[in-house]
Amino acid sequence: MAVAEQIITAPLTKPRLRRAPLSLASFASYLQAIPLTLILAFFLLVPILFLLVVSFWDYDFARMYPGFITRNYAEVLGSWVTWKTYLNTLKFAVIVWAIALFIGFWVAYFLAFHVRSAAMQTVLFLICTVPFLTSNIIRMISWIPVLGRNGLINTTLVNAGIIPQPIEWLLYSDFAVVLAMVHLYTLFMVTPIFNTLMRIDKSLIEAARDAGASAWQIMWNVILPLAKPGIAIGTIFVVTLVMADFSTVQVMSGGQSASVALMMKNQMSLLQYPSAAANAIVLLVLVLLLVAAILRVVDIRKEL
Amino acid sequence: MHREKRTLGFYVLAAFFVVFVLFLYGPFSAIFILSFQGPSGGLTFPLNGVSVHWFFNLFEQQAVGNFGASFGRSLMLGLMVMVTTVIVSLLAGLAFRRKFTGGSPLFYLTIASLVVPSIIVSLGIGVLFQQIGFRPSWFTSAFGAHLTWTLPFGVLIMFAVFNRFSPSYEEAARDLGAPPWQTFRHVLLPMIAPSLIGVGLFGFSLSYDEFARTLLTAGTFNTLPLEIYGMTTNVTTPVLYALGTVTTLFSFIVIGGTVGIIALLGARRARAAL
Numbered sequence: 405m406a407v408a409e410q411i412i413t414a415p416l417t418k419p420r421l422r423r424a425p426l427s428l429a430s431f432a433s434y435l436q437a438i439p440l441t442l443i444l445a446f447f448l449l450v451p452i453l454f455l456l457v458v459s460f461w462d463y464d465f466a467r468m469y470p471g472f473i474t475r476n477y478a479e480v481l482g483s484w485v486t487w488k489t490y491l492n493t494l495k496f497a498v499i500v501w502a503i504a505l506f507i508g509f510w511v512a513y514f515l516a517f518h519v520r521s522a523a524m525q526t527v528l529f530l531i532c533t534v535p536f537l538t539s540n541i542i543r544m545i546s547w548i549p550v551l552g553r554n555g556l557i558n559t560t561l562v563n564a565g566i567i568p569q570p571i572e573w574l575l576y577s578d579f580a581v582v583l584a585m586v587h588l589y590t591l592f593m594v595t596p597i598f599n600t601l602m603r604i605d606k607s608l609i610e611a612a613r614d615a616g617a618s619a620w621q622i623m624w625n626v627i628l629p630l631a632k633p634g635i636a637i638g639t640i641f642v643v644t645l646v647m648a649d650f651s652t653v654q655v656m657s658g659g660q661s662a663s664v665a666l667m668m669k670n671q672m673s674l675l676q677y678p679s680a681a682a683n684a685i686v687l688l689v690l691v692l693l694l695v696a697a698i699l700r701v702v703d704i705r706k707e708l
Numbered sequence: 709m710h711r712e713k714r715t716l717g718f719y720v721l722a723a724f725f726v727v728f729v730l731f732l733y734g735p736f737s738a739i740f741i742l743s744f745q746g747p748s749g750g751l752t753f754p755l756n757g758v759s760v761h762w763f764f765n766l767f768e769q770q771a772v773g774n775f776g777a778s779f780g781r782s783l784m785l786g787l788m789v790m791v792t793t794v795i796v797s798l799l800a801g802l803a804f805r806r807k808f809t810g811g812s813p814l815f816y817l818t819i820a821s822l823v824v825p826s827i828i829v830s831l832g833i834g835v836l837f838q839q840i841g842f843r844p845s846w847f848t849s850a851f852g853a854h855l856t857w858t859l860p861f862g863v864l865i866m867f868a869v870f871n872r873f874s875p876s877y878e879e880a881a882r883d884l885g886a887p888p889w890q891t892f893r894h895v896l897l898p899m900i901a902p903s904l905i906g907v908g909l910f911g912f913s914l915s916y917d918e919f920a921r922t923l924l925t926a927g928t929f930n931t932l933p934l935e936i937y938g939m940t941t942n943v944t945t946p947v948l949y950a951l952g953t954v955t956t957l958f959s960f961i962v963i964g965g966t967v968g969i970i971a972l973l974g975a976r977r978a979r980a981a982l
Contacts, residue, residue, distance in 0.1 A: 436803035437814060439796045440859060444817050447852035448824065451832025458835055511728050514721040528725070530967065535732050537913040538959040541936050542952040546735035549742055549949075554752040556738060587731065619717075640823060648825030651920065655940055665827045665920075672924060677835050684828045695823050 452688070459681035468678055476682035486667070486683075490690070493663045496578075496653070497646040500585045504642045505635065507586070508593025512634075513627075516601035529598065536591045544584050544655055551575040551583075576658030584656045585646055592641035600634030601627070636702040640695055647691050736956065743949035751946060762950035775935065775951060781846050782932035786916040788851055793858045793911030794904055800859075801866025822860040826920035829856050834924030849925035854915040861914065862907045869903045898977075902970045909966040913959065 459476055462469040480486050511532065519525045535543065550556045551574040558570035573579055604627065612622045650665035664687050671680040742749075746757025766775055800818075804811060833853050837844045844850070877899065881891040919933035926934060932955065939948050 430806060430808045433803040433806050433808040433811070436799040437808070437811070440800040440803075440818070440863065441814055443796065443852065443855050443859065444814075444821055447833060448821050448829065448856045449817065451829065451836045452824070454836045454839070455828070455832045458839075507728060510721060510724055514725045518718050518721055531729060532732065534960070534963055535736070537909070537917075537963050538736075538956050539917040539933060539936065539952070541919065541933060541940065542739070542956055543736065545940055545948065545952065546739040549738045549752050550735050552752055556753055559753060587735070590728075644823040644825065648827060648920070650827060651937065665825060668827055668831065669923070672831060672834075677831070680831055681835070684825075684831055687825060688828055691823060691825060692820075 455681040455684050458678050459685050461678045461681075463676060463678045465675070476678050477686075479679065480682045480686055489662045489664055489667050490686075492661065493647055493665075496581065496585065496649075496663065497643050499582050500589060500646050501639060501642050503582070503586050504590040504593040505638070507590050508597055508638055509631070509635070511590075511594050512598035512601055515598055516604075532591060532594055540588055541651065541655075543588060544652055547580065547584055547587070547656070548575065551580055576656070576660060578657065578661055580656040581653055581661055584652050585649065588652065589642050589645050592645065593635075593638035596637035596641070597631055597634040600631050604630050633702045636698050640698050643694055643698075644691055647687065647694075739949040739952050740956075742946055743953040745946040745949070749946060751944065751949075762946045763954070765945070765947045766950045766954065775932075778930050778932045778935040779955075781929060782916055785846055785851060785854065785931060786912045788847065789854045789858055789915035790908045790912040792851075792855060793862045794908045796855075796859060797862030797866045797907050798900075798904060800863050801870050804863075804867060805870050818860050818863050821856045822864075824856075826857065826918075827923065829853055830921050830924045837925070843927060844925050845927040846922070846925075846929060846931055849927065850922045850931065853921040853925045854918055857918060857921060858911040858914050861910045865903060865907050865910070869900055873900070902973050905966060905970055905973075909963065912962065916959070916962075 458468065460472045460474065462471050462473050462475075515525055515528055515532075519528060548555070552558070553570050553572065553575070555575065557574060558567075561567045562570060608626055608630075609622055612626050617625070648665050650663055650669045653661055653663040653666050654669075664683060668680045668683045668687070671677075671683065738753075741755070742751070742753070743762055744758050744760065745755055745762060746759045747761040749756030800814075804815070830853060833849050834844060837849050842848065877895050878891050881895045886894070917933055919931070919937055922931050922934055930938070936948075936951060936955070939951070
């Protein structure tokens with residue numbers, strides 16, 4: 405216990421040694437960073453490196469055979485079906501991102517600039533946050549009674565005489581997939597944008613107005629540039645979540661649409677692990693490239 | 709703050725906000741209502757009578773899956789993940805208050821943990837455990853898989869907290885002769901307690917609802933989200949909605965309780981400050 409106390413409290417007592425490289429304080433930092441390092445090393449780094457190895461292995465219906473073959477990659481990169489699946493996933497990412505950005509920005513803008521009391525801001529923000537902390541699958545299947553052939557929307561429209569027969573593409577279509585993804589992931593856009601908007605000094609806006617800027621100019625030249633970091637962080641969240649999604653695509657398209665992760669999941673259920681691993685590596689490289697591109701726009705470490 | 713007259717923009721955006729909230733909560737209210745479907749009712753409207761039949765059905769032996777046992781596992785796993793996330797994130801947050809060699813790579817590894825697609829984590833841990841001969845189970849491999857999702861959130865929240873935290877409180881305590889442990893226990897900890905509770909809520913909720921990372925790492929016994937995921941393809945009665953209602957209400961209670969505790973802490977501190 406005494407040791408634990410020392411580990412926890414040591415940094416608080418030695419701030420003046422901050423710059424000394426081998427001080428007791430930096431030793432404490434190492435000790436404090438050990439649990440995080442070990443967990444991420446064992447459950448993130450090692451498994452991914454292992455997948456890289458496995459992606460070169462051979463396999464049959466029963467087991468995997470260690471080796472070094474490039475057939476798994478040849479299958480991934482050489483197949484027109486796989487390319488179409490990757491393009492389809494990117495298509496979902498772009499559409500969902502654009503819609504989430506539009507909704508997320510205006511919701512955050514409303515909360516940050518139009519709601520005047522801090523208490524009201526907190527309450528409204530919590531209302532937006534609560535669904536995020538409930539089950540994704542439940543939120544997804546809750547669209548079924550709304551969108552289905554005999555669902556709420558179709559029944560209402562038919563009974564009102566607006567349409568002669570139920571609309572078929574509401575559920576089990578790309579439309580349903582995009583709708584459910586926007587429903588699931590827009591919050592990841594609202595939160596970071598709200599966070600950056602809240603930190604904009606209101607006097608900057610007043611100064612712009614006093615200098616004769618129109619509402620449009622204030623938005624374009626003052627608010628948007630300052631909101632860029634939040635938009636970037638939200639973009640990282642939404643894009644990576646959509647790129648990784650298999651359940652929404654599976655449930656909401658009724659098996660009619662495909663995504664990379666869904667393809668991986670099917671390979672996994674057929675025990676084609678090396679094949680799935682090759683897909684995992686390609687997907688990972690693609691996602692990391694996208695994130696790296698976004699990070700060029702903004703240093704998120706400064707923004708926390 | 710001076711009060712201006714509300715502009716047209718305000719009303720447009722307020723209406724937009726209301727529509728967004730309806731969009732967020734609307735579908736859930738549909739399954740909430742449908743979970744009270746009569747015994748002969750189906751998966752869609754209209755209601756065929758009102759009953760709690762499907763809630764009772766939930767606790768009976770199911771053709772597919774066992775709700776009670778998987779709920780117990782998810783609850784236990786969520787609590788394990790919560791405690792680990794709070795402690796590890798706090799320690800990492802303290803570590804990052806100073807620059808240290810390797811700090812930057814560790815930070816980027818944490819961010820990577822957030823952006824790596826969940827199914828890749830699931831596949832990687834699952835295949836790794838299989839090859840080194842460990843049997844995957846919800847309290848080992850799935851536990852680790854969940855931590856790769858909850859820890860980045862925890863660490864980033866602690867980052868944000870300590871970035872805004874003035875060291876002068878600790879300096880004052882030290883100048884008054886408080887030993888390190890007292891400074892930590894009586895100065896730092898009470899000030900960051902609400903954030904730690906928030907980290908705990910994130911840790912629990914994210915784990916309790918996670919299933920992509922559990923897919924290949926849960927081993928023999930399913931967690932609740934896996935059970936629900938299985939039910940989406942096999943179950944064609946409103947019992948699915950009853951389960952959705954019960955587990956969502958459980959989430960609401962957890963969130964409400966946590967927000968209540970944070971508000972209580974804030975009120976107590978405000979009173980102490982007077």
